[in-house]
Amino acid sequence: xxxxxxxxxxxxxxxxxxxxxxxxxxxxxxxxxxxxxxxxxxxxxxxxxxxxxxxxxxxxxxxxxxxxxxxxxxxxxxxxxxxxxxxxxxxxxxxxxxxxxxxxxxxxxxxxxxxxxxxxxxxxxxxxxxxxxxxxxxxxxxxxxxxxxxxxxxxxxxxxxxxxxxxxxxxxxxxxxxxxxxxxxxxxxxxxxxxxxxxxxxxxxxxxxxxxxxxxxxxxxxxxxxxxxxxxxxxxxxxxxxxxxxxxxxxxxxxxxxxxxxxxxxxxxxxxxxxxxxxxxxxxxxxx
Amino acid sequence: xxxxxxxxxxxxxxxxxxxxxxxxxxxxxxxxxxxxxxxxxxxxxxxxxxxxxxxxxxxxxxxxxxxxxxxxxxxxxxxxxxxxxxxxxxxxxxxxxxxxxxxxxxxxxxxxxxxxxxxxxxxxxxxxxxxxxxxxxxxxxxxxxxxxxxxxxxxxxxxxxxxxxxxxxxxxxxxxxxxxxxxxxxxxxxxxxxxxxxxxxxxxx
Numbered sequence: 001x002x003x004x005x006x007x008x009x010x011x012x013x014x015x016x017x018x019x020x021x022x023x024x025x026x027x028x029x030x031x032x033x034x035x036x037x038x039x040x041x042x043x044x045x046x047x048x049x050x051x052x053x054x055x056x057x058x059x060x061x062x063x064x065x066x067x068x069x070x071x072x073x074x075x076x077x078x079x080x081x082x083x084x085x086x087x088x089x090x091x092x093x094x095x096x097x098x099x100x101x102x103x104x105x106x107x108x109x110x111x112x113x114x115x116x117x118x119x120x121x122x123x124x125x126x127x128x129x130x131x132x133x134x135x136x137x138x139x140x141x142x143x144x145x146x147x148x149x150x151x152x153x154x155x156x157x158x159x160x161x162x163x164x165x166x167x168x169x170x171x172x173x174x175x176x177x178x179x180x181x182x183x184x185x186x187x188x189x190x191x192x193x194x195x196x197x198x199x200x201x202x203x204x205x206x207x208x209x210x211x212x213x214x215x216x217x218x219x220x221x222x223x224x225x226x227x228x229x230x231x232x233x234x235x236x237x238x239x240x241x242x243x244x245x246x247x248x249x250x251x252x253x254x255x256x257x258x259x260x261x262x263x264x265x266x267x268x269x270x271x272x273x274x275x276x277x278x279x280x281x282x283x284x285x286x287x288x
Numbered sequence: 289x290x291x292x293x294x295x296x297x298x299x300x301x302x303x304x305x306x307x308x309x310x311x312x313x314x315x316x317x318x319x320x321x322x323x324x325x326x327x328x329x330x331x332x333x334x335x336x337x338x339x340x341x342x343x344x345x346x347x348x349x350x351x352x353x354x355x356x357x358x359x360x361x362x363x364x365x366x367x368x369x370x371x372x373x374x375x376x377x378x379x380x381x382x383x384x385x386x387x388x389x390x391x392x393x394x395x396x397x398x399x400x401x402x403x404x405x406x407x408x409x410x411x412x413x414x415x416x417x418x419x420x421x422x423x424x425x426x427x428x429x430x431x432x433x434x435x436x437x438x439x440x441x442x443x444x445x446x447x448x449x450x451x452x453x454x455x456x457x458x459x460x461x462x463x464x465x466x467x468x469x470x471x472x473x474x475x476x477x478x479x480x481x482x483x484x485x486x487x488x489x490x491x492x493x
Contacts, residue, residue, distance in 0.1 A: 168301045171300075220472055220473055
């Protein structure tokens with residue numbers, strides 16, 4: 001356990017308030033837009049749609065007034081994996097081999113087509129990270145829960161517990177920093193009492209046994225906090241979602257409709273380019 | 289569907305937070321041979337199920353799945369992670385952990401009550417093992433069905449070996465963690481009741 005500060009590692013969401021037009025969009029619109037774009041990218045397999053999506057995400061980052069370097073920082077932890085996957089593709093992938101052959105042995109075959117596919121795979125990961133980072137940079141936690149509840153509200157007609165689910169998500173997000181602090185305290189306390197969290201080789205049971213002094217107190221303390229929280233909510237007359245009004249409201253404005261249309265258009269463009277024939281032929285001829 | 293009381297909502301939230309926390313900080317990964325780690329992120333799902341029911345287990349599993357999807361997309365740690373961006377691989381299997389665990393746990397409680405003494409501990413252990421194996425088998429099974437050959441070594445024999453070399457220890461670890469936490473929480477007695485220190489004092493006398 002070389003570093004105690006766990007909160008630094010939780011980069012699931014870092015909100016950067018810049019007050020841009022994108023920040024001010026309705027959270028449900030932002031979620032839908034992110035979802036559509038992510039889906040469009042996942043389906044894409046060719047070079048052109050990925051390049052277009054890269055361009056669009058960079059435009060989005062610029063529109064959100066986020067410094068490009070800051071957004072690109074999110075890619076850094078993933079770089080080793082991206083390189084590894086690209087290398088695997090180049091050396092071992094048997095689909096998409098075409099064009100000039102660079103190396104042919106019994107196990108490893110490297111062709112120009114392999115490089116193309118590796119580039120597509122790598123870029124695809126990068127764009128995914130950019131888009132999801134853009135989403136979390138523009139949406140803070142309060143908006144996230146409002147957005148989820150807004151999106152799921154139509155389901156309330158079939159008696160789906162929309163409000164309860166968004167309350168659960170709120171509690172979850174609220175507890176993450178608490179857990180991080182708690183875990184940090186526990187580890188420090190146990191180590192100061194001479195606990196050994198163990199490194200190096202040892203059997204499964206020894207490892208599990210060593211982890212118990214961290215795991216069990218963390219869970220028991222969390223369960224206790226859960227009980228207090230439930231009691232506190234009840235004491236403040238929380239009775240669930242029926243007839244519940246909100247202090248902060250997100251009106252649906254014209255800008256939101258525009259944003260939604262833009263997102264649909266972007267996703268549509270990516271998918272159309274992906275399924276049109278002109279793509280791969282051009283690139284392959286260019287590179288081989 | 290059982291009523292979603294405040295207590296259930298909060299427990300679901302807390303267990304989901306623990307699952308996310310273990311995943312995001314790496315505490316949930318116990319290093320194991322073969323480069324693949326044993327994950328204990330199933331344990332919060334199991335504990336939530338055992339304490340509050342299958343619906344809550346389902347919800348915690350859902351949140352666990354969604355966050356594992358987001359983590360695979362944003363901060364991939366293994367070569368297979370890009371595949372976990374597909375929800376049918378990351379979310380769908382995790383939805384079943386809660387219900388399966390509950391099935392096993394509740395049936396064992398009923399059976400042992402019918403025969404005399406209610407063996408809660410047995411239910412916990414077997415429920416946890418069932419839940420963990422559900423996760424392992426469904427995830428690896430779907431991986432094999434949809435993505436065979438994604439990389440050179442993704443074949444059924446490899447998957448089978450992972451199920452045995454990883455899945456079984458994971459189930460055992462899940463059982464140990466679940467049993468200790470839930471029995472400490474519920475105050476059930478099992479095994480030794482005296483602390484180590486009191487044993488020493490007795491010996492000295």
